[in-house]
Amino acid sequence: MKVLFTYTPRILVLASLFLSGCTAKNPEWLRSPSGAYCASGLSGSCLKALAENAYADATAKQVAAQAASAAKLSGTATKVAQVTSASPGAGSEAVKGGEGAVPSGAGGEGSEPVSDKPAVEKVVEASAVEPVKDADGSKFATAAAKLDDSIPKLAFGIAAIGATAASADGYTPSDKAIQSKEAGAILNVGSGPVSHAQVAQAGKISDKELRADALSGLISLHARSMSEDQINAVLNELYSLDKAKYANALIIKLPGLLKSGDLERASALRGVLLASKSETDRPFSMLAFVASCYTMAGMKQDAGAIVQDFLEDGGELSIDDQKLITLAISVSNGSYPMMQEFYDFKSDEARLSAYLTIAVIARQLDNLKVAHRAVADAVKFIQKAAVKVDREKALSQILAVSPGII
CATH class of the missing domain: 1.10.287 (Helix Hairpins)
Structure with a gap:
């Protein structure tokens, strides 16, 4: 068996997994609690119910806090x-010292000095x-x-999946919340192709951050039903708005190019992605994303070579990066990762991002079974009491990748 990396024991294990894979069994006690939303399976109705409940709860908390x-x-x-x-x-x-007042220190027999x-x-x-x-x-x-x-982020995601954002009594939505709901609704395009009117509507959103979210969402969720001209127009607009969201949207094209066998364009795109500036708050490097795309597309040896070249040039893969690629290898070997394989991430936020990353890549590769399973696991995960995440933010992230999967 060819060893792709020789730098650390962890890398050696990762290299062997590219060519072999691993299996493990889940113990019975690891099953999700039955009282959670979507515990028996992910569906549009249960996810909408969770989102609507979370929105009502968040608005009620704000009314109480105010x-x-x-x-x-x-x-x-x-x-x-x-x-x-x-x-x-x-x-x-x-x-x-008005009329009848006794100055301090003065007074008759037995009198007390007047004091303040x-x-x-x-x-x-x-x-x-x-x-x-x-x-x-x-x-x-x-x-x-x-x-x-x-x-507002919850309102955006709720509108994107077609749920109803019913607020608590006494809550007055901010302008940002109202605009977020309108922007999210643009992403709820169903199974049909994205129209030029929808792209134009997203491009007219006045708030720059919301406009970038809507445009990147169109590509991330609906690139397969958009024309090449539509995709390029959205990418050009994103480039001028937010370089980080542009890079995130750009990577969505990579799995499609790999799936169609357009390796030359995939290689060119890979170079652009790896040269892009990384977001400091992103749990995984762009290299981990790229390697995971190649791996889940069935090109594990190519993924290994890409990583090895990167390491030889002085680059490093974090433990979380390596773990993400390991998950991608499991998918490439034809099986969804076992629950234990998600345990080793350094934070709950990184583990959530791993679920969603697998879902996004799988969706672009038309592996809807894996995408659906990853989103379902993410929904169960954020409901666990011991999980330390901002639950409103976490749910917003899940909702943002769910259209077309549920």
Whole structure:
């Protein structure tokens, strides 16, 4: 058996997997809980139900957070008013020295000097309490702001799968949330081809970030039903808007070129992708994406050669990169990765990204069975209590890749 890499024991294992594969059995206790959404199988109805419930919950939390923040501010204002009325100079004749007032240190037999000590004590007590109140209020405000940022992303994904974004009582959607819902609806094209009108509609979205999301979504989800001219027009627009989203959209073309046997164009595209600037917050390198595409397209030896050339040039593959490629090898060998194979990622966010990466590549290779399974596992994964992810953000990511799979 040819050894492709000789750099670390981990790389040696990875190299052998390119040519062999591995199998393992899941113990019974690893089955998902029956009470979770889509526990018995992923469907459009159960995913919509989860999304709609998550949106209602997120908007209810924001209403509560805003109400709590307002209550804190109201309580602070009341305290200030009470302190002001009790402070020196607030009208006390004894302190101001008005008619009948006794100066401090003066008075008849048995008299006590007039002092402002009680008022000072009240001011000190209030000042000692107020910073805590302000801190609590800021926490509620921060929570509300975080929810307000995640709600538009949820609205985008919900509209993309054709679900209904019903909000909680008392919630007023922001302009961004409304625009996100409209932008997401553009991606809900069903099984039909993408029309020029839909591409034009996405290109007219005023918010640049939303426009980039809609355009990249069209290619990521519906490239197979778009003409070459449509794809190139969208890519050109994306390049001017967001280089990172442009690179992410560009990679979607690679599996199709490999599947059709257009290896020359695939090689040229691979060079562009590997030369692109990597996103700092992305869990996997572009090399891992490229190698996974080649591997899942049945070209494991080519994938190994690409990685070996990269390593010989001084590059490095992270542990998570290697693990993603290992998952791709399992798919290439004709079996979906075992649950345990997803355990070794350094974070839950990386594990979620692995599910979605496998789903996206499989979808472009027309392997809908694997794509469906990966999305289903992602949906179950984010519902586990022990999983440490931003659940609204995680669900938004799942929804963004689901059209055409569920």
